[in-house]
Amino acid sequence: MTASAVPDLTYAFDIPSERPWSRVLKKGQTLRIIDSEGQQAVDALLYCAGDLTERYSSQDTMRVQGSAYIELGTRLISNRGRVMAKITSDSCGRHDTSAGCCSCESNAVRFGEATKYQHACRENFILELSKHGLTKRDIVSNLNFFMNVPIDPSGNFTVVDGISAPGNHVDATAEMDVLFVISNCPQVNNPCNGFNPTPIRVEIRDAPGM
């Protein structure tokens, strides 16, 4: 990617596989999340930076949109009904917000008790949120960028192979100052990461998405 294609780049960071990250986006700034190697789910939570009790709400986001998947143009809605951010660019085309994040406890019940002792997104979220005075209580139902979870008309709900190719990106432009929290998903028991977690990259710039 040439420098001119990324105007106003103010921050960039490669998040290693299985690791969390967080940063405050100022209103108008755009966070680009890049699936560096492809097929990597990125779990995300948003909180209003000025009042952390206002946070992302998956149910309100789906209700306002009238549909279940996160895509270009989706407005990410808070528990107070306000727009926190918008998806302003998307080269992948499929993201989820109904499957939640993996946890040691849900892994144990889904895949057997041996998987309880594997790193999980909720461990990442708890550690990252602790830097901001938040706890497990504050982990709401999250976004899953690059995660492919079709829900068919019969209700069947399946995490299937991701469709994101290496270098695919999604841009979220902040509509208020937001604390953006990421867990680069460590899950190895389902196809959300191609069974093999990999690094991702985040970039922040002052312009909206392209």
Added chain:
Amino acid sequence: MAQTQAQIAENRRRYEELRAAGQELTPKRLPELTALDGAPIPANAVIHRETVPHGWYTTLLLRRGEALRIVDDTGQASVSVLAWREEDTSERINCADTIKVQWSAAISKGRVIFSDMGRAVFSLIEDSCGAHDLLVGGSTPASVIAATGASGRNTHENFLAAVSKIGLDVRDISPCITFFAPVGLDDAGRFLWQEGRKRAGDFVDLRAEMNLIVVASNCKHPLNPQPLAGGSATLIKHRVPLATREDLCRTASPEAMRAFDFTDRLYA
């Protein structure tokens, strides 16, 4: 830690096996819906009965060995439910895990509502309706104004008021389950209101698998296209036997069996 090809192949094999069990075998094991006049509650099992008017909410304790019957009195009610474990309210219902672990967003009789800790919160032991929503959630101040042109009572504010009265706050309001809310999806993922899947007298029985604080809000579902829909809901708390090892909900899937085992450890 990078996975080896052998690990990847083994994990994929297990995932496919679980998916086949969850989406092909489990649905065949689920019981038929309850008849509208089925499953009468013995008079001596009733602990408490309460009618919640349209637009209102109530809070109750529900212990193991008890179930909550929720009745859609007129066929126009939708009842949104939150629940927390009484001994540690940081444990609460988790709609995402409920859907994901059971491989289905269509939760009906025979299914289990999971907590965020991989345990069983409720079993849906009776259900005459079979059409409940875990994705869209309850009404909000804005959704009521959009539907009716005026502000009015809504589930979001009901939940705020209810949690405030039990020492909890907005941080404890998780995504909710709404009973008698026939929300479907089309192939593109757009939500549809499936009129005709609600009848006067439809009911569910939620058996508590852990000791719970339960909040129920009776407001028109935001996708219900009739702007003035709404009716009372009757809640009946009653005594039921604990789940046996052979219980239908417990044995519906390997995932449910594990959830019950993990829950039993809390009370062993």
